Amino acid sequence: MSKKILNSIQNIPAKFIGTSSTMAIDSISIDSRSLQNGPKTLFFALVGANTDAHLYLKNLIASGVQNFVVTHIPEDCEGKANFYVVTNTLLALQQFAAAYRSLFDFPIIGLTGSNGKTIVKEWLNFLLSPDYNVIRSPKSYNSQIGVPLSVIAINEKHNLGIFEAGISTVSEMEKLEKIIKPTIGILTNIGTAHDEGFADISDKIKEKLKLFQDVQVIIYHKNPTIDLLIRPDTAVFCWSYNDAKASVLITKKGVLDKTVLTVLQNNNKFDIKIPFQDEASIENAISCLMVLLYFKYDDRTIQNRMELLYPVEMRLKVKNGINNSSIIDDSYSSDFQSLKIALDFLESQKQYKKKTVILSDIFQSGLPNDVLYSKVAELIVSNRITRVIGIGETISAFKNKFANCSTFQNTAAFVADFENLDFGNETILIKGARSFQFEEIVYLLEEKTHETVLEINLNAISYNLNFFKSKLLPKVKIMVMVKAFGYGNGGLEIAKLLEHHKVDYLGVAFADEGISLKNGGINLPIMVLNPENTSFSAIIQHQLEPEIYCLKGLYAFLKIAKQKNLKHFPIHIKFDTGMHRLGFEENTLDELIAALRGNSTVQIKSILSHLATSDDLEHMDFAHSQINLFEKVSSKLMSELQIKPLRHILNTSGISNFLDSQYDMVRLGIGLYGVSNDAQEQKQLENVGTLKSVISQIRTIAAGESVGYGRRFVAEKPTKIATIPIGYADGISRGWGDGLGFVMVKNTKAYIVGSICMDMLMVDVTGIECKEGDSILIFGENPTVSFIAQKLNTIPYEILTSISQRVKRVFYR
Ligand SMILES: *Cc1c(COP(=O)(O)O)cnc(C)c1O
Numbered sequence: 001m002s003k004k005i006l007n008s009i010q011n012i013p014a015k016f017i018g019t020s021s022t023m024a025i026d027s028i029s030i031d032s033r034s035l036q037n038g039p040k041t042l043f044f045a046l047v048g049a050n051t052d053a054h055l056y057l058k059n060l061i062a063s064g065v066q067n068f069v070v071t072h073i074p075e076d077c078e079g080k081a082n083f084y085v086v087t088n089t090l091l092a093l094q095q096f097a098a099a100y101r102s103l104f105d106f107p108i109i110g111l112t113g114s115n116g117k118t119i120v121k122e123w124l125n126f127l128l129s130p131d132y133n134v135i136r137s138p139k140s141y142n143s144q145i146g147v148p149l150s151v152i153a154i155n156e157k158h159n160l161g162i163f164e165a166g167i168s169t170v171s172e173m174e175k176l177e178k179i180i181k182p183t184i185g186i187l188t189n190i191g192t193a194h195d196e197g198f199a200d201i202s203d204k205i206k207e208k209l210k211l212f213q214d215v216q217v218i219i220y221h222k223n224p225t226i227d228l229l230i231r232p233d234t235a236v237f238c239w240s241y242n243d244a245k246a247s248v249l250i251t252k253k254g255v256l257d258k259t260v261l262t263v264l265q266n267n268n269k270f271d272i273k274i275p276f277q278d279e280a281s282i283e284n285a286i287s288c289l290m291v292l293l294y295f296k297y298d299d300r301t302i303q304n305r306m307e308l309l310y311p312v313e314m315r316l317k318v319k320n321g322i323n324n325s326s327i328i329d330d331s332y333s334s335d336f337q338s339l340k341i342a343l344d345f346l347e348s349q350k351q352y353k354k355k356t357v358i359l360s361d362i363f364q365s366g367l368p369n370d371v372l373y374s375k376v377a378e379l380i381v382s383n384r385i386t387r388v389i390g391i392g393e394t395i396s397a398f399k400n401k402f403a404n405c406s407t408f409q410n411t412a413a414f415v416a417d418f419e420n421l422d423f424g425n426e427t428i429l430i431k432g433a434r435s436f437q438f439e440e441i442v443y444l445l446e447e448k449t450h451e452t453v454l455e456i457n458l459n460a461i462s463y464n465l466n467f468f469k470s471k472l473l474p475k476v477k478i479m480v481m482v483k484a485f486g487y488g489n490g491g492l493e494i495a496k497l498l499e500h501h502k503v504d505y506l507g508v509a510f511a512d513e514g515i516s517l518k519n520g521g522i523n524l525p526i527m528v529l530n531p532e533n534t535s536f537s538a539i540i541q542h543q544l545e546p547e548i549y550c551l552k553g554l555y556a557f558l559k560i561a562k563q564k565n566l567k568h569f570p571i572h573i574k575f576d577t578g579m580h581r582l583g584f585e586e587n588t589l590d591e592l593i594a595a596l597r598g599n600s601t602v603q604i605k606s607i608l609s610h611l612a613t614s615d616d617l618e619h620m621d622f623a624h625s626q627i628n629l630f631e632k633v634s635s636k637l638m639s640e641l642q643i644k645p646l647r648h649i650l651n652t653s654g655i656s657n658f659l660d661s662q663y664d665m666v667r668l669g670i671g672l673y674g675v676s677n678d679a680q681e682q683k684q685l686e687n688v689g690t691l692k693s694v695i696s697q698i699r700t701i702a703a704g705e706s707v708g709y710g711r712r713f714v715a716e717k718p719t720k721i722a723t724i725p726i727g728y729a730d731g732i733s734r735g736w737g738d739g740l741g742f743v744m745v746k747n748t749k750a751y752i753v754g755s756i757c758m759d760m761l762m763v764d765v766t767g768i769e770c771k772e773g774d775s776i777l778i779f780g781e782n783p784t785v786s787f788i789a790q791k792l793n794t795i796p797y798e799i800l801t802s803i804s805q806r807v808k809r810v811f812y813r
Pocket of ligand 1: 529667
């Protein structure tokens with residue numbers, strides 16, 4: 001591997017600045033947090049709109065990384081490592097991957113389309129891996145960064161590649177084509193996703209087809225629009241339900257919970273059964289079928305394998321485990337590359353010090369077992385895994401390579417010994433090949449409680465943060481408000497993410513919120529908006545920064561600060577400029593100045609005020625008057641005291657509407673959590689929280705029968721009623737009941753009937769195909785929190801922060 005890597009490095013147009021040899025490089029990384037970075041890593045310092053990996057080079061060098069691809073050498077890193085200096089590190093990564101790819105010569109399937117890419121890829125891997133050593137993109141690595149990383153994982157033992165390419169706008173596909181260089185192209189379903197980046201549907205298809213510039217054949221669902229766009233000299237292998245001109249004609253029929261597909265190719269006709277009934281799965285399965293036909297598999301093999309297709313878990317799921325543990329469910333795959341990804345994910349969770357990995361035998365690594373398990377053991381050490389539980393004959397044979405390890409011949413043996421394994425207070429990664437059926441282990445380890453969860457999409461939070469950041473001038477700092485448990489979304493987890501993103505400040509309402517963040521390991525400065533005088537000692541002890549808003553508070557704080565002999569303790573001064581909530585009024589300014597002049601126990605880190613009407617343009621004049629007053633009083637304070645602290649006045653809707661007054665910092669709140677007051681802006685944000693529950697029981701009641709307390713719903717006809725275990729004690733407003741509100745069952749509105757109870761509510765699911773145990777959605781992408789708030793005559797803030805702490809929060813990327 002090293003030699004091919006070296007060859008590929010030489011293909012990057014770079015200026016090499018360094019001394020020591022770079023011969024030892026055997027892996028590529030772009031993730032500064034990965035514990036797998038080490039002396040043999042080549043680190044590409046990518047620069048995003050809002051992130052810059054160059055900031056982390058110093059830490060990486062300290063942890064042993066010696067080789068970097070950079071745009072510039074940070075000052076404090078000169079002479080300390082080897083640097084390939086390029087103009088664009090992402091481009092360099094892509095050039096590197098393209099060069100690396102060109103060193104291999106075996107069939108590569110390139111997948112693109114709007115939907116189904118990842119599923120088709122996973123299924124093809126399942127269908128073809130009995131006969132091929134398949135390399136495929138891990139998870140859905142299909143972007144400008146994901147594709148090069150996927151391709152770099154190819155090794156000598158592979159003889160078939162399956163890579164997906166995803167694009168969101170024109171001109172991206174050409175770059176991906178150069179890296180993947182597919183020999184067989186599959187176009188999966190073309191839906192409406194990502195339409196914004198394209199003029200129209202044919203524009204979108206045209207762009208996607210660029211992936212297939214040099215392929216031997218394109219496999220697709222025949223349709224006249226696509227037919228016209230494919231270059232006439234390209235061979236095609238297409239299917240259709242009704243167009244006899246297609247290479248393969250298919251008819252389908254639902255039978256119980258399966259679908260029977262009748263396949264007609266030339267004069268050969270046969271049936272296959274697939275275990276799905278929804279149109280998307282059927283279409284994806286047919287894409288796979290087409291590849292098997294193209295590879296000339298016989299009818300029997302196709303029938304046998306297609307019948308075993310399974311639903312694909314596409315992301316690493318974090319679940320609450322038994323005994324205060326947390327589990328990462330990756331029970332559907334086990335290959336070396338995905339193990340690395342899962343270990344990085346485990347590290348990023350940072351929930352418990354103690355980390356256990358439950359791992360099955362690993363297949364298709366291309367390495368002799370002895371070498372493979374040595375490498376796995378190295379990963380286990382570098383990721384500081386506390387214990388390893390190996391399941392399978394091969395991993396058991398290499399038990400002695402691992403420090404704290406127990407092994408079992410198979411899953412059943414593990415299950416039999418489960419009670420003795422003592423799981424608790426730890427994060428457990430469960431990673432196994434499908435054949436090991438680790439879902440049984442997941443089931444044992446999963447906490448069994450009521451099944452209501454608020455799922456928090458951490459990527460969406462990062463995305464929203466960057467969205468607002470991009471509106472600001474580069475020098476302007478960001479304070480993120482994480483009060484009220486991060487607006488109900490989870491305080492510590494979100495704070496950790498924000499710390500990683502290097503926001504400048506966090507803001508909380510009360511001292512104890514700040515203390516629990518500090519105790520959780522947060523090092524960012526934290527401003528406390530509403531410090532009670534009784535909490536000043538605790539604030540000082542935990543290095544929190546109080547907002548001082550009145551003379552009484554100021555004198556009390558100065559007194560304590562003096563007793564404790566503090567010097568330059570950071571405080572924030574808030575002015576009341578019209579909100580009339582907290583803050584110094586203009587007429588106290590002189591006394592404030594007098595109290596602070598020459599005082600060195602405290603240091604004013606910032607001056608702030610808060611707008612009462614930043615979200616309502618009808619009150620534009622009022623907001624401007626607040627800003628003017630803020631300018632006046634803050635300027636006076638600064639000039640009298642001869643200080644230059646940060647100034648800030650904008651909250652989320654302030655950022656949207658009063659960007660001229662961004663001063664030195666803004667205070668971002670609700671926007672981070674995906675909510676905007678502005679309809680246009682709302683479309684640009686990503687949804688963060690999804691509140692889900694399940695159906696506990698279903699019954700059909702006759703006309704005239706009633707549901708719930710007070711018989712407030714009476715059925716007019718036979719009605720199917722589902723009970724959901726979430727009620728007003730979980731934060732669902734009682735006002736949302738009685739036919740006003742609804743939950744989504746299988747993407748269909750099911751109206752809440754009767755009164756919402758403390759812990760339950762009932763919905764009308766007449767005509768909706770659903771069963772007990774099915775998942776339902778209360779809010780998320782649809783309906784949104786804003787939608788519900790509007791119907792309930794309140795604001796999204798209230799809905800979000802009302803979700804009670806007994807509802808489990810589950811974080812995922
Ligand atoms: C909560 C709060 C914010 C954030 O407001 P959003 O509207 O959620 O952005 C900013 N400043 C102060 C003083 C706050 O209390």
